[in-house]
Amino acid sequence: MSRIEREPILKVEDISVYFKNGKKTVHAVNHVSFDIFKGETFSLVGESGSGKTTIGRAIVRLNQIQTGRIIFQNEVISGKISRTLHSKVVRKVQMIFQDPMASLNERAKVNYIISEGLINSREYKNQQELDDRVHHALLDVGLLPEFASRFPHEFSGGQRQRIGIARALIMKPDFIVADEPISALDVSIRAQVLNLLNKFKRERGLSYLFIAHDLSVVRFISDRIAVIYAGKIVELADAERLFQKPLHPYTKNLLSAAPVPDPRLAKSKVVTIYDPTQHDYSKEKPTFSEIEPGHFVYGNVAELEKYSKEL
Amino acid sequence: MAKETILSVKDLEIEFNLRGKTLQPIRKISLDLYKGETLAIAGESGSGKSVFTKSFIGMLDSNGTIKGGEIIFEGKDLTKFKKEKEWLQIRGKKIAMVFQDPMTSLNPLKRIGEQIREVIIEHKVVPKEQAKQRVIQLLSEVGIPDAESRYSDFPHQFSGGMRQRVVIAIAVACQPDILICDEPTTALDVTIQSQIIELVKKIQKELKITVIYITHDLGVVAEVADRVAIMYAGQIVEIGTAEEVFFDPRHPYTWALLSSLPQFGEKGGELFAIEGVPPNLFKKIVGDAFAPRNRYALEVDFLAEPPYFPVSETHKAKTWLLDPRAPKISPPDVIRRIKERDYWQSDGGAV
Incomplete structure (x- = not known):
């Protein structure tokens, strides 16, 4: 797929999210912009507190943004929007949460958990259709339809995460925000969930915003990766390119810290330390610039020059 | 030493x-x-x-x-x-x-x-x-x-x-x-x-x-x-030095664990996933506990618990596959690729 043909499904333009805590204001997300193309898995990587989840929540309208705007399928979906558009966003943009142990209603049966979105948006004709769709959603994620009458506590972590995915899929979304969907899962089960996400991308042309802190997983699943540090995207590139040529010191730090399952390499690995004070932005303001096609880095003129020499 | x-x-x-x-x-x-x-x-x-x-x-x-x-x-x-x-x-x-x-x-x-x-x-x-x-x-x-x-x-x-x-x-x-x-x-x-x-x-x-x-x-x-012990259902199924377990694993469960790592996966392809769930430890386990999830399981795996078979002085695994009478089964491709460092993350990131 060439770059020109790709059509963005979601555009995040210069958004900021501030949280007020007493007199202090926390700049959780600070003027962030990116596009996500149709059928693409776009990953946001960063440590806890970097603002990656806040961006995901802003997209599904759980967090208000203070600056900028979010455009989904050519419509602005941030700020005050009409009721019909809001309900469209609620249907078309779904979220998968991190902890399957905490994100399912313990007192509801699986069929209610999965169909709740449909019921709330009255997106069905009769009970028969509702049951059918739950049946299919369960089959889609590799669970048995008879599980519909069970409670969440009867399932393992991996199964619960699939229930979470079924709940998102039943709304026939175009876009899914997957917030660390596998970090709470066991190694052997992670593969199942990753395969499932990839399958729906292939079969239904779904697009994902995949939020994670573990780069090894991200490399496998993403088309493009954005690295976020303290509420700012510091680097954005095609997944392979980012791994081959990381430019920003923070990206290098993250890559060097990622565990390598190879005892020869792992024991000789050198972890670089990122020191945010190394940037001197007092004289020159940094910009987020395209240093090679599709590869963006955050830095001032001198830094960008240095980065382009590294290419 | x-x-x-x-x-x-x-x-x-x-x-x-x-x-x-x-x-x-x-x-x-x-x-x-x-x-x-x-x-x-x-x-x-x-x-x-x-x-x-x-x-x-x-x-x-x-x-x-x-x-x-x-x-x-x-x-x-x-x-x-x-x-x-x-x-x-x-x-x-x-x-x-x-x-x-x-x-x-x-x-x-x-x-x-x-x-x-x-x-x-x-x-x-x-x-x-x-x-x-x-x-x-x-x-x-x-x-x-x-x-x-x-x-x-x-x-x-x-x-x-x-x-x-x-x-x-x-x-x-x-x-x-x-x-x-x-x-x-x-x-x-x-x-x-x-x-x-x-x-x-x-x-x-x-x-x-x-x-x-x-x-x-x-x-x-x-x-x-230095050494790695792989545990499954309350037993150590394989133990050896880190190099032995990563580069020459013998137990199908170790194969499965290594193959399911996204670092060894092929982009866009399916990642190996272990089917099923670990056994119910309330019940008495007959044979090899991993057998029901093991695609290489032999008949004997469902009947009798395997003993440890030594691979080297420091390396042993609890699987019937190592019995001299067992059919020769070669480990999945991924395992060979790990050893030859022929997987796509071979550059080990960038430093």
Whole structure:
């Protein structure tokens, strides 16, 4: 797929999210912009507190943004929007949460958990259709339809995460925000969930915003990766390119810290330390610039020059 | 190098009593731990890795009992200990443990300096008057900047990584012989994780202690381990040096674990996924516990439990595939690629 043909499904333009805590204001997300193309898995990587989840929540309208705007399928979906558009966003943009142990209603049966979105948006004709769709959603994620009458506590972590995915899929979304969907899962089960996400991308042309802190997983699943540090995207590139040529010191730090399952390499690995004070932005303001096609880095003129020499 | 055994487990069996039903999380494990080594125990949740090591310090939950076997440490059989007093001579002093979640393993109402001092005074490491000095020294040894002023801070004033450093300081306060780290970095960020791993390595070198690392992350295993034990359903199914287990694994479960790593996956392709769920440990397991999920399972796997087959002096695996009568089955392609370093993350990131 060439770059020109790709059509963005979601555009995040210069958004900021501030949280007020007493007199202090926390700049959780600070003027962030990116596009996500149709059928693409776009990953946001960063440590806890970097603002990656806040961006995901802003997209599904759980967090208000203070600056900028979010455009989904050519419509602005941030700020005050009409009721019909809001309900469209609620249907078309779904979220998968991190902890399957905490994100399912313990007192509801699986069929209610999965169909709740449909019921709330009255997106069905009769009970028969509702049951059918739950049946299919369960089959889609590799669970048995008879599980519909069970409670969440009867399932393992991996199964619960699939229930979470079924709940998102039943709304026939175009876009899914997957917030660390596998970090709470066991190694052997992670593969199942990753395969499932990839399958729906292939079969239904779904697009994902995949939020994670573990780069090894991200490399496998993403088309493009954005690295976020303290509420700012510091680097954005095609997944392979980012791994081959990381430019920003923070990206290098993250890559060097990622565990390598190879005892020869792992024991000789050198972890670089990122020191945010190394940037001197007092004289020159940094910009987020395209240093090679599709590869963006955050830095001032001198830094960008240095980065382009590294290419 | 002559290996000196510091702790020796023989045929350990542990049972839990849950509402009248018995569950057997540890099914006859034998293990020799060598002085000064780092042994990593890997396996999925529920495989019994935490329960196994908790039995070394008498910290099984109250419904758990040791049904058989022995744990020999310094000439004593720890399974024979009855009184808490006996355990206090071992726990914390000789064998210390670092738990997964630094958010919950510290007392939120006590200043962190006091929490470490408590341990030092309890075990009479140094005279009382010097205790505070020793605490400050420990704090700076585990990399807490400005240790003197942080002595009287509360746990909530520390970040997750810093808290885990405090927990490690408590664990090594008595200069134990064995340090058990139970998923010490699972709750932490990758960048912090690598710092904690480095810290444990540094402490191990300085204090010349033996470390047991419990983790489900094979990336961490590769980084820290001299030897690796793979656990499944309450047994060690394969054990060997790190290189042997990563480059020449023999048990199908080890194959499956390694193949399911996204680092070895092919982009856009399917990642190998282990089907099914671990066995129900309430029921008696017949044959090889992994057989129902094993695509290479032989008929005999469902009938009889395999013994250990030695692969080398340091490497053995509990699978019938190693029996001379078994058909020759070659491991999945991924395993060969790991050895030849022919997988797509072969550049190891960029540094």
